[in-house]
Amino acid sequence: MVRDATGVPAKTYEYRYPQVPLDVDGYPVGPEGLKLEQVHVYVRHGERTPVGVRMNGPPACIPEYWTMCKTARRFNAAVSSLLQTPQEHGHGDMLPNQKIVERADGTLRDGECFLGELTDLGRQSTLSLGQNLRSLYVNRLGFLPDTLSKEDLVYFRTTNMPRTTESLQQIIHGLYPADKCHPSALPPIRIRNGKDENLIGNTYSCKRLEILQVSFAQAAAQAYNRTLEHLDNRISKYLNGNPIRVDGKPRASGVMDTIRASIAHGIKVPPEFEDKSIVDVIEQAVVTEWFADKTEEVRRLGMGPLLSDMTRKMQHKSDLGNSDPTKILVHSTHDTAIAAIAATLDVFDEKWPAFTASITFELFKKEESEPQSILPQSILSLLQSSPTSKHYVRMRYQNKNMFLPICSQKGDHLEGHPEFCTFDAFKARVKELTPDDWDTECSPAGRVL
Structure with missing residues (x-):
């Protein structure tokens, strides 16, 4: 139970920020002739507490202490x-x-939560995501085996944060619970050191990216602070009289962090934050500050390494086929990664990604017969080769196919199915996004063109 600062049980209400569970029944299978080869999943962690204490005094009275972490204690x-x-x-x-x-x-x-901790609700929603992955890729499609007997069939990785690690543990348990996982096939949870991390834009290793992100935040403040001024007479009373600003105290992003976490857990928020006309204005400013990765340089340094890593694994699978046993790769990450992936590929919806929001990239193979030859059959039998194959990539975000602009041209997608990007076209764009010399491009001055 959540209690306010005086210890009195906080009131809850029914509305929750809309979640988008993985839709198993509505999943569109590939057209005839395409075979699913590999799936890469990127998931934002589950519901958590706010990362800071804000608006806990009257009149907002959002609880300072959240008693929502009884499990995993x-x-x-x-x-x-x-x-x-x-x-x-x-x-x-x-x-x-x-x-x-x-x-x-x-x-x-x-049972009291730490700031920014995955809550019991977050554990349940990520467990449900794992169960839905199982329902889709094991039960409906038969893509994955019912019981995991070889650990190299799966790949699990998370950022080095408790909330993402615990989310991934729940996803794994939903996908392959203990009775469906052979004791000799317990898959490891992979975590990279900070200097090697690419599941988020790595400002720790890339000073240039940090500089660019600070400049984006400053530009967002200049562009949107004036548009937020008209909200002051309605919002400031909840912020100790301070105006709501991109770079305010608290920052607009911090205010929305508290509001979104509260709504997700059924905690009553001030009525102004249930007013779409108000929330949309604040969200637009926050999304611009955090996720407006519009320049090619930010895309290269931010998500270029991640997409390059993913494409390399897809290439390995397409080259080796069944000799590469890895079929599903699940990554537990943050809203900054989910939004940045979508923005880098020009399909971002300009909305703050919800808890457990997920992006999947599916690699498909299409067998293509060799063209008929006029050579005699006796010679053809000596030259007989196996059919050639062509690979396609489909990106899905929150149960929707993404129509990538990079493969909109004729010949860059499966004919009649623009959502299936040719792997060649996809690789070509990722190559453009891959830093040639990471250390040089990440120096404060960046790459000299």
């Missing part, structure tokens, strides 16, 4: 066998413990 702490034998503590080499929040005054609150 118990864990087993490994105890070195050099210090204790299993017989000494009676639990093998694992010691049961419980994680609990301690407030600044030393009091303990069982």
